[in-house]
Amino acid sequence: MSRILELDSVTMQFGGVVAVNDLSMHVDEGEIVALIGPNGAGKTTAFNCITGVYEPTNGAILYKGNAIIQNHPSGKMKRLYAGLEPDKFSSSKVLNPTPDKITKLGIARTFQNIRLFRSMTVFDNVLTAMHMRMNAGIFSDVFRISHAEEARMREETEVLLRRQSLWELRDELATSLPYGKQRRLEIARALATKPQLLLLDEPAAGMNPQETQELASFIHEIKDEYSLTVLMIEHHMDLVMRISDRIYVLDFGSLIAEGTPKEVQSDQRVIDAYLGVAENV
Amino acid sequence: MDREKRNHFIRLFVAIAAVYGIVLVLEMTLRPTNMLFTVLKKGAIYSLVAVSVNLLNGFTGLFSLGQAGFMLVGAYTYAILTMPVAVKASDRVYRYYDCIVGFDTGVFVGLIAAGLAAALFAFLIGLPVLRLKSDYLAIATLGFAEIIRAVFQWDVLGPLTNGANLLREFKDLSRITFPFTDIPVPQTFFVFTVCGICILLIVLLINSSYGRAFKAIRDDEVAAEAMGINLFVHKELSFVISSFFAGVSGALLAMFQYTVQAQQFRSMLTYEILLIVVIGGIGSISGSCIASFLYIALSEWWLRGLDMGTFLGIHAENIFRSGFRRLVFSVIIMVIVLFFSRGLMGDKELSWARTSAWLRRTFRKREAV
Ligand SMILES: Nc1ncnc2c1ncn2[C@@H]1O[C@H](COP(=O)(O)OP(=O)(O)OP(=O)(O)O)[C@@H](O)[C@H]1O
Ligand SMILES: [Mg+2]
Numbered sequence: 001m002s003r004i005l006e007l008d009s010v011t012m013q014f015g016g017v018v019a020v021n022d023l024s025m026h027v028d029e030g031e032i033v034a035l036i037g038p039n040g041a042g043k044t045t046a047f048n049c050i051t052g053v054y055e056p057t058n059g060a061i062l063y064k065g066n067a068i069i070q071n072h073p074s075g076k077m078k079r080l081y082a083g084l085e086p087d088k089f090s091s092s093k094v095l096n097p098t099p100d101k102i103t104k105l106g107i108a109r110t111f112q113n114i115r116l117f118r119s120m121t122v123f124d125n126v127l128t129a130m131h132m133r134m135n136a137g138i139f140s141d142v143f144r145i146s147h148a149e150e151a152r153m154r155e156e157t158e159v160l161l162r163r164q165s166l167w168e169l170r171d172e173l174a175t176s177l178p179y180g181k182q183r184r185l186e187i188a189r190a191l192a193t194k195p196q197l198l199l200l201d202e203p204a205a206g207m208n209p210q211e212t213q214e215l216a217s218f219i220h221e222i223k224d225e226y227s228l229t230v231l232m233i234e235h236h237m238d239l240v241m242r243i244s245d246r247i248y249v250l251d252f253g254s255l256i257a258e259g260t261p262k263e264v265q266s267d268q269r270v271i272d273a274y275l276g277v278a279e280n281v
Numbered sequence: 282m283d284r285e286k287r288n289h290f291i292r293l294f295v296a297i298a299a300v301y302g303i304v305l306v307l308e309m310t311l312r313p314t315n316m317l318f319t320v321l322k323k324g325a326i327y328s329l330v331a332v333s334v335n336l337l338n339g340f341t342g343l344f345s346l347g348q349a350g351f352m353l354v355g356a357y358t359y360a361i362l363t364m365p366v367a368v369k370a371s372d373r374v375y376r377y378y379d380c381i382v383g384f385d386t387g388v389f390v391g392l393i394a395a396g397l398a399a400a401l402f403a404f405l406i407g408l409p410v411l412r413l414k415s416d417y418l419a420i421a422t423l424g425f426a427e428i429i430r431a432v433f434q435w436d437v438l439g440p441l442t443n444g445a446n447l448l449r450e451f452k453d454l455s456r457i458t459f460p461f462t463d464i465p466v467p468q469t470f471f472v473f474t475v476c477g478i479c480i481l482l483i484v485l486l487i488n489s490s491y492g493r494a495f496k497a498i499r500d501d502e503v504a505a506e507a508m509g510i511n512l513f514v515h516k517e518l519s520f521v522i523s524s525f526f527a528g529v530s531g532a533l534l535a536m537f538q539y540t541v542q543a544q545q546f547r548s549m550l551t552y553e554i555l556l557i558v559v560i561g562g563i564g565s566i567s568g569s570c571i572a573s574f575l576y577i578a579l580s581e582w583w584l585r586g587l588d589m590g591t592f593l594g595i596h597a598e599n600i601f602r603s604g605f606r607r608l609v610f611s612v613i614i615m616v617i618v619l620f621f622s623r624g625l626m627g628d629k630e631l632s633w634a635r636t637s638a639w640l641r642r643t644f645r646k647r648e649a650v
Contacts (some may be wrong), residue, residue, distance in 0.1 A: 051507060053503065053506075053507075098506065098511070098512070098513075099503075099506040099507050100506050100507075100508075100509045100510055100511045100512070103506075103507060103508065103509035104509050108507070108508075109507055111503075111504065111507075115501050115503060115504035115507075116501075116504070117496065117497050117500040117501060117504065117505075118500045118501070119496060119499075119500055119564075119628070120493075120496065120497075120500065124493060127490075127493065128493045128494065128496075128497045128505075128508065128510075129508040129509070130490075131490045131491070131493060131494045131497075131508070131509075131510060132508060132509030132510060133509075134490050136490075138486075138489075138491050138518060141489045141490050141491050142482065142485050142486045142489050142491070143485070144485070144489075150489075150490060153490070189508065190508075192508075193508060193509050
């Protein structure tokens, strides 16, 4: 199995707050990996670093072995990367791509506080996410010269929505959907960008137990169907323990444990970290 | 579904054809000095600017205050290009300068060039400004519009812009003829055709994949970016296209007014357009058009009497005198803004179903009373 994502001592500081502290982790192709931790642990911030929303204060992020984000002001390298030419990864080089570039590489995400396109229907939300893969320029698009491509995008949207059982709701305003459906729609929208790595930020938040159950099998299904790798942040421990291959535990920005669900569950530091938020466990 | 869509298009086509037919008939029957034509021409030109502002403000979520500046660029470009060489060489227009433009072009080329010139300016301004958060865009474009107005009156540019003096005798509305003939083009019909085509292009854009990307940016920049939409590229596209049409409408305004002077394109003009967009409904194309015609009709025609001593048959020379019109006009606008806080149309478009539903509702209310 090959590394699809690797974080190398990523640090993200906001003024005095160290939201993510020297975080190193990796995700292999085909895995479902969970990132857990108490509120404010820095999980979402880690996602924002990976997707280019924030520029890490320090550290590097590699996608399929290539550095996509890199910021080493200190010039100190923690580790050497196997199979990487030195100049591709020299300490002087700063990479800071915008989020759309990251998405184009094949990393898609959902948001903790759902961010659907408010004014659009369910259908248009997904259709809009296909725009990125459009080959036609603005002229052939406006004059409908590229209508075959538009038709293809609409077909793909239909397939995705049917797959997510959202087809009946296609003409509804996205924000008028119930919470659980909105989360589903966000996943559908992310899938529309044809990702290889899917980042889910608390996909089960606000879902009832039954919906959470369905979500678990759903994540497994889409993983196989679209040959995805999934990295997810989640508070529902039963969900996390059931579907993830490996788990990383963050507390106050630092990694305190990693391993299989079994290993993590019995880790004393994890139990301590969660004592204050026992209701989540 | 498809049938419904086709019927919709047929109805739309018939309605638009009817409008153009009526304009043509009116132009052949009424006297050309009729106030109605002033309102129709200016209303159509304002519709185009308002829709171009709406593309930017309403559909891409970018707040720009530079529309008057881009109109000015378009107006000057058009006037300078289409002024016949003989006029340029004489000192009827360029009295204090020797015009350096040694050629002239036709109306069509002039209009396109007007749009392109405005688009070029927009492209250059957009490069630094659109990378910033959008609040800066308002300030930067407002500043640009003021600077451009000053620059166009600058003495050094006199051989090109005629300095602070008027430009006239270019191909204005009274001088356009059908190609290869001397038959004059019906003026209002011409303005309607140009504006109609431009607005149609904007509507096509809004309903295209790029248009959806614009709306995504308006709805949520972070989510749009996460869906692979390059914010800068798409904002720049929207800004440049909006400015292109502002340039064309500036050229049309020059044709309508027969003269061009930088003074006509103050920021007041931008605010006027913005007001029209707000009254019509931010995000509604038909709203912008309806509001443009209403606005022009009110300010140029229906309320005229308030300044002239007689209004609706009432003579009151000491109340209805110069300045009173502005007062009434402001009150009307405030009432509209109060009662239609989202504009006349909200973000909806005018449609047959909606109009008939509205008529039915009002009719039923009357019956109940
Ligand atoms: N843009 C920002 N500016 C300043 N501080 C921030 C910013 N984003 C996050 N933080 C801080 O970083 C810390 C980690 O926040 P983050 O949202 O990553 O936590 P989280 O693990 O996702 O928590 P939760 O489970 O509540 O979602 C918090 O203390 C937060 O206040
Ligand atoms: Mg979070």
